[in-house]
Amino acid sequence: MTRVAVNGVTGQMGGAVIEAAIDSEVVVGFATSDTDAVDGVPVVHPAEAAAALREYDVDVVVDFAVPEGALTVAEACVEVGVPMVVGTTGFDEDGMGRLKDASEEVPLLKATNFSQGIQVLQRLISEAVETLKDYDLELMETHHNRKVDAPSGTASSILDVIQEERDVEPVYGREGHAPREDDEIGVFARRAGDIRGEHELVLAGNDEVLSLSHRAEDRGVFAAGALDAAAWLVGRDAGWYEFGDVVDA
Ligand SMILES: NC(=O)C1=CN([C@@H]2O[C@H](COP(=O)(O)OP(=O)(O)OC[C@H]3O[C@@H](n4cnc5c(N)ncnc54)[C@H](O)[C@@H]3O)[C@@H](O)[C@H]2O)C=CC1
């Protein structure tokens, strides 16, 4: 069985990963909270991650935490030579650079969304934007009221996919007198209740509207995808990997 360490183990996704671990074993978790254990999994402070990776003989780290915590644990993975699956979102340019540096030393797989449906959605969006060249584009995402980063990592990834096809300028929310420019894409983030994660791209023009959307119904979908990615990553060469590599395998 793959021996997994979970970064952010006391969080919503940490719990979902422990629950989804059937073909793998969560042997230790990292979190900044004072808790000693969660669901029988010992909790260690991220500053002690390198020692814990050795002590618990960890094969791979699965991370759903905060950018600062992910980077601390990535450094520990480099020190000990352990692969890492990064699910945390909201990295700035410097943080992304540090993850890329880590991937030169260990296998590192980063995804803003570990659902297979989002992989397919991104491919459909790429085709639709390429084909419907003059249509207006508007991107919406909705998440639970505890989410701290906006727009979501997934929405940012979808925007990257769109920008590979078309030179659009994102406008984050609109307010006041704000006439739409032809080359803009509105990006909207809503936060309410316990909504797991919804993303929608609307393409409108030529007397028609195409809506491409995805809704996650349970955090289990992200947890299962991340654990699949973790099992796939063990034994690979150092480098930068993406979830599409796992889905296509
Ligand atoms: N890639 C994907 O498929 C998904 C990504 N996410 C992302 O995962 C992250 C966590 O999401 P949730 O579990 O909902 O958040 P949460 O707030 O419930 O949990 C965050 C966890 O990080 C821990 N933490 C805080 N500071 C830390 C540090 N310095 N070092 C290590 N751990 C630290 C907290 O103690 C907690 O355990 C977010 O960035 C979210 O956007 C969430 C769902 C799916």
Ligand SMILES: O=C(O)C1=N[C@H](C(=O)O)C[C@H](O)C1
């Ligand atoms: O914070 C969440 O919950 C989620 N975060 C990811 C994101 O920022 O895109 C993925 C998913 O939508 C859930």
